[in-house]
Amino acid sequence: MTKPESELTWKDLEIGSIVTEPGNASQYQTGDWRSQRPTLNHDRCVKCGICSIFCPEGCIEQNADGYFEANLFYCKGCGICARECWTQAITMMEEEE
Amino acid sequence: MAKRVGIEVSLAIAEMAKLANVDVVAAYPITPQTHIVEHLAQLVANGELDAAYIPVESEHSAMSACLGASAVGARTFTATAGQGLELMHEVLYVASSMQLPVVMTVANRALSAPLSVWGDHSDVMSVRDTGWIQIFTENGQEVVDNLLCAFRIAEDPEVLLPVMIHLDGFHLSHMIEPLFLPQPSEVEQFIPPNRYPFPLNPGKPVTMGAFAPPIIYSETKKAQQANLEASKAVILHCWEDFGHHFKRYYSPVESYLSEGARVLLLTMGSFSETAMAAIDKMRQEGKDVGLLKLRLWRPFPFKEIRQAVKNADVLIILDRALSFGGPGGPVCSEIRSALYHEQNRPKVISFVGGLGGRDITVAGFEYIVNRGIQISQTGSEQEFEIFGVRE
Amino acid sequence: MINSAPLVEIRWHGRGGQGAVTSAELVARAAINEGRYAQAFPSFGPERRGAPVLAFVRISSKQPIRVRAEIAQPDVVVVLDPGLLRIVNVTSGLKPKGMLVINTRRPFQDIESEVKAQWQLATIDATRIARELLGVPIVNTTMIGALLRATGVIKLESLLEPIRQRFGRLAERNIDAMKKAYQETVLKE
Numbered sequence: 001m002t003k004p005e006s007e008l009t010w011k012d013l014e015i016g017s018i019v020t021e022p023g024n025a026s027q028y029q030t031g032d033w034r035s036q037r038p039t040l041n042h043d044r045c046v047k048c049g050i051c052s053i054f055c056p057e058g059c060i061e062q063n064a065d066g067y068f069e070a071n072l073f074y075c076k077g078c079g080i081c082a083r084e085c086w087t088q089a090i091t092m093m094e095e096e097e
Numbered sequence: 098m099a100k101r102v103g104i105e106v107s108l109a110i111a112e113m114a115k116l117a118n119v120d121v122v123a124a125y126p127i128t129p130q131t132h133i134v135e136h137l138a139q140l141v142a143n144g145e146l147d148a149a150y151i152p153v154e155s156e157h158s159a160m161s162a163c164l165g166a167s168a169v170g171a172r173t174f175t176a177t178a179g180q181g182l183e184l185m186h187e188v189l190y191v192a193s194s195m196q197l198p199v200v201m202t203v204a205n206r207a208l209s210a211p212l213s214v215w216g217d218h219s220d221v222m223s224v225r226d227t228g229w230i231q232i233f234t235e236n237g238q239e240v241v242d243n244l245l246c247a248f249r250i251a252e253d254p255e256v257l258l259p260v261m262i263h264l265d266g267f268h269l270s271h272m273i274e275p276l277f278l279p280q281p282s283e284v285e286q287f288i289p290p291n292r293y294p295f296p297l298n299p300g301k302p303v304t305m306g307a308f309a310p311p312i313i314y315s316e317t318k319k320a321q322q323a324n325l326e327a328s329k330a331v332i333l334h335c336w337e338d339f340g341h342h343f344k345r346y347y348s349p350v351e352s353y354l355s356e357g358a359r360v361l362l363l364t365m366g367s368f369s370e371t372a373m374a375a376i377d378k379m380r381q382e383g384k385d386v387g388l389l390k391l392r393l394w395r396p397f398p399f400k401e402i403r404q405a406v407k408n409a410d411v412l413i414i415l416d417r418a419l420s421f422g423g424p425g426g427p428v429c430s431e432i433r434s435a436l437y438h439e440q441n442r443p444k445v446i447s448f449v450g451g452l453g454g455r456d457i458t459v460a461g462f463e464y465i466v467n468r469g470i471q472i473s474q475t476g477s478e479q480e481f482e483i484f485g486v487r488e
Numbered sequence: 489m490i491n492s493a494p495l496v497e498i499r500w501h502g503r504g505g506q507g508a509v510t511s512a513e514l515v516a517r518a519a520i521n522e523g524r525y526a527q528a529f530p531s532f533g534p535e536r537r538g539a540p541v542l543a544f545v546r547i548s549s550k551q552p553i554r555v556r557a558e559i560a561q562p563d564v565v566v567v568l569d570p571g572l573l574r575i576v577n578v579t580s581g582l583k584p585k586g587m588l589v590i591n592t593r594r595p596f597q598d599i600e601s602e603v604k605a606q607w608q609l610a611t612i613d614a615t616r617i618a619r620e621l622l623g624v625p626i627v628n629t630t631m632i633g634a635l636l637r638a639t640g641v642i643k644l645e646s647l648l649e650p651i652r653q654r655f656g657r658l659a660e661r662n663i664d665a666m667k668k669a670y671q672e673t674v675l676k677e
Contacts (some may be wrong), residue, residue: 005312005313006313008311008316010315010316010317010320010323011320012316012320012471013316013317013320014295015196015257015294015295015324016194016195016196016197016257016295016305017194017195017307017309017317017320018195018295018303018304018307019303019304019305019307020295020303021162022301022302022304023302024304025304046113049289051399101517102520103513103517103519103520103521103526103650105513129532214530215532236552242589267529268529268532268556271529271530272527272528272529272531273513273516273517273526273527273529274516274520274525274526274527274528274553274555275514275520275525275526326631363636367556368556370554370555370556371555371556371557373554374554374555418491431657454532456556456557456558457557458555458557458560459555459557470511
């Protein structure tokens with residue numbers, strides 16, 4: 001796990017500020033950006049994967065039962081999956097609820 | 098044994114890039130550096146140099162391609178001048194802050210408008226803050242020698258910074274003069290292979306050019322500054338080693354007949370040689386005057402400048418660039434600033450001349466010295482004087 | 489003869505495309521091959537065919553040459569194109585007793601009466617020689633022969649290698665043209 005940026009001194013930095021831990025963007029939580037989250041109606045879902053293809057974050061994954069669900073650590077709540085789902089299986093719900 | 102040849106300096110640069118066995122050249126032609134990249138293209142085309150020559154569509158692309166090549170661990174070289182240097186401006190900052198060892202020769206040229214293909218230092222002065230190591234040269238031999246050193250300095254694991262070698266456009270780039278080119282074996286001995294530590298490689302992925310919010314940006318800049326400052330030790334060691342091998346010696350500030358001189362003239366680039374002839378003449382006439390030649394421009398040699406002028410009463414600086422609405426001579430303003438806290442410092446007088454290819458003759462330098470001495474005695478309303486301008 | 493002078497400054501006058509710059513380069517390289525110091529450079533700028541151009545050569549036997557400004561007071565002036573005499577002041581700054589080498593069809597005496605007595609003169613019909621031996625009126629190498637005859641500033645043999653390197657299979661013809669001009673240049677001995 002990389003040190004949080006607020007704790008790095010200039011001496012901690014790699015040459016040219018290169019980040020040598022590959023793929024560490026995955027440690028960056030974007031899920032707390034959203035104000036709405038996608039919810040899935042399993043009765044309407046036909047497991048086509050269209051939502052997954054359209055997700056700009058690439059955070060919708062197929063679970064063990066075959067349903068496509070957004071990874072809430074990353075999901076920013078943009079609503080594109082709900083818009084593209086042609087069976088209207090996905091509904092955006094306010095985070096507060 | 099090195100070969101003494103009569104050659105155009107531009108072509109000698111290309112020959113040196115070939116001797117250094119560069120891997121990638123991404124370049125766009127522009128007067129007065131065109132002969133450099135044309136000759137390189139020829140060397141690659143006829144198989145004398147095994148390199149990828151990328152003829153890009155602009156200097157912005159040239160430096161961008163060089164960045165990419167350097168990031169893969171290639172020994173990378175390019176050349177530009179004037180407007181070309183301006184066009185790649187934003188990418189210059191990226192090369193240095195990403196710490197990629199690109200080497201570039203700049204045939205210093207005046208900036209438009211009006212359009213001028215002739216030489217001066219305005220292009221150099223526009224890239225002062227870009228974070229590149231920058232070295233000035235006075236004659237063809239110095240150009241090829243420092244180009245050789247540039248590869249070694251840039252790629253040194255303690256440095257990993259891009260290097261610009263400055264040569265006066267036309268006055269040096271198009272000059273045919275004698276110089277010694279080293280043998281391939283001497284080059285091989287002097288520059289180790291490029292071992293950039295994080296070459297882009299899918300087998301060992303890294304992130305380059307990451308995003309930096311305010312919380313971390315200052316630290317990245319401090320690191321960059323510390324590395325540029327630290328490069329000076331490597332530069333000095335490289336020059337020392339060069340002198341040991343090739344018997345030609347370079348240092349950040351060089352002097353000519355300046356021992357005990359009360360009046361010093363300071364120049365950069367090929368006009369320094371004409372200035373030396375002027376100093377000879379003035380000394381013969383009994384004038385107490387010497388010459389300083391600034392060679393290492395970045396990192397700026399604060400210590401050496403302070404040391405060189407500590408016994409002088411008057412320091413007359415000739416800039417070949419004009420900082421409009423500001424201090425006039427950029428080099429002069431930096432030197433004044435470097436001397437500000439010194440107990441004993443000379444009066445510093447600023448001249449701007451040799452703009453857009455205008456020659457300064459021996460007589461011209463004599464005038465500058467005499468007028469500089471006069472200003473030091475009587476003072477002046479102006480921040481600086483433009484030498485030779487018709488009023 | 490000029491050969492023994494510590495510094496010799498030569499200014500060439502030509503038109504863009506006539507090879508004035510090449511002449512200067514060949515002379516400088518020959519001097520460098522002789523172990524001397526030399527500089528050659530054009531009056532810098534965008535090249536255009538037909539426009540008057542200048543080229544400069546400095547040769548020093550003992551010391552590296554430091555002055556890099558254009559030559560304002562030459563010891564020798566070489567004029568490749570006689571038409572230039574009407575539009576350019578070719579003798580500007582030419583030192584007293586300096587040598588003026590001109591490519592011209594006109595007889596030596598004619599030019600001599602026009603040229604002020606303070607300068608020396610050498611003439612050659614280089615255009616004729618070039619047409620004869622090269623098939624084109626490009627007189628740059630021919631005029632080197634005239635320069636050498638008039639001033640002795642370099643040994644003729646020193647030009648052979650630079651010309652061969654520069655001209656490849658056309659080299660021998662250029663060398664012949666240079667040698668012919670060397671023989672036929674007219675000057676007051």
